[in-house]
Amino acid sequence: MKSESLLDCSEKISNDVQAVFSLNPSKYSRSEIANKLENNTDNLAIPEQVHSTVVEFAKLPGIYPDVDGLVTTNSNILLTLKVADCVPVFLYEPLKRIIGLVHSGWRGTVENIVSNAIKLMQKNGAESRDIRCFLGPAIGKCCYEVDREVSKYINDEAKEKMDYDKWKVDLHGQIRYQLTELGVPTNSIRASNICTYESPECHSYRRDGENAGRMYAFLSLK
Numbered sequence: 753m754k755s756e757s758l759l760d761c762s763e764k765i766s767n768d769v770q771a772v773f774s775l776n777p778s779k780y781s782r783s784e785i786a787n788k789l790e791n792n793t794d795n796l797a798i799p800e801q802v803h804s805t806v807v808e809f810a811k812l813p814g815i816y817p818d819v820d821g822l823v824t825t826n827s828n829i830l831l832t833l834k835v836a837d838c839v840p841v842f843l844y845e846p847l848k849r850i851i852g853l854v855h856s857g858w859r860g861t862v863e864n865i866v867s868n869a870i871k872l873m874q875k876n877g878a879e880s881r882d883i884r885c886f887l888g889p890a891i892g893k894c895c896y897e898v899d900r901e902v903s904k905y906i907n908d909e910a911k912e913k914m915d916y917d918k919w920k921v922d923l924h925g926q927i928r929y930q931l932t933e934l935g936v937p938t939n940s941i942r943a944s945n946i947c948t949y950e951s952p953e954c955h956s957y958r959r960d961g962e963n964a965g966r967m968y969a970f971l972s973l974k
């Protein structure tokens with residue numbers, strides 16, 4: 753796993769999980785990275801990602817259509833996501849050994865997809881007070897400008913007015929707020945300080961448009 757383009761985020765959550773984020777995936781495909789992680793590529797559980805708020809429980813590996821987040825208790829499954837500015841949300845409940853990986857872009861964040869993941873984890877026995885979270889690299893408030901229509905759905909603490917129609921929005925801040933509303937302790941939520949828009953090691957949809965590449969997030973139980 754020693755590769756400068758693979759960011760090991762496990763220690764931000766727990767040493768009982770493998771949490772990895774690829775900064776520069778143009779070098780490797782998702783399957784190649786999975787192989788590097790010593791996981792069989794047949795174990796990947798891949799949400800199709802359609803900017804929905806749907807989170808499903810993954811009993812088996814495979815492709816999950818029309819889904820933007822997966823939760824599992826199966827230690828043979830490697831959860832994965834692709835992102836470029838959107839927030840990859842890594843979730844872990846150590847007592848019930850449940851993990852979740854969620855794609856929360858602006859639409860998912862406005863519509864609170866992370867709450868669906870927490871509720872699904874709770875349905876499977878997790879206590880929100882025990883859930884640990886890592887918010888992976890994403891576009892920072894420094895660089896994320898949205899119009900007023902979008903900003904209306906964002907909590908006051910997670911946005912800043914630039915002028916009448918322009919606001920800066922903190923996706924990490926909004927998701928942190930959503931998690932704490934459901935009882936996840938503030939000190940159990942860690943966040944990356946990498947801004948994907950500013951970092952040349954990252955792909956950014958805002959910066960590179962339609963041609964932007966994608967970065968991959970991975971999460972599995974050890």
Ligand SMILES: [Zn+2]
Nearest residue numbers: 892894895947
């Ligand atoms: Zn920035």
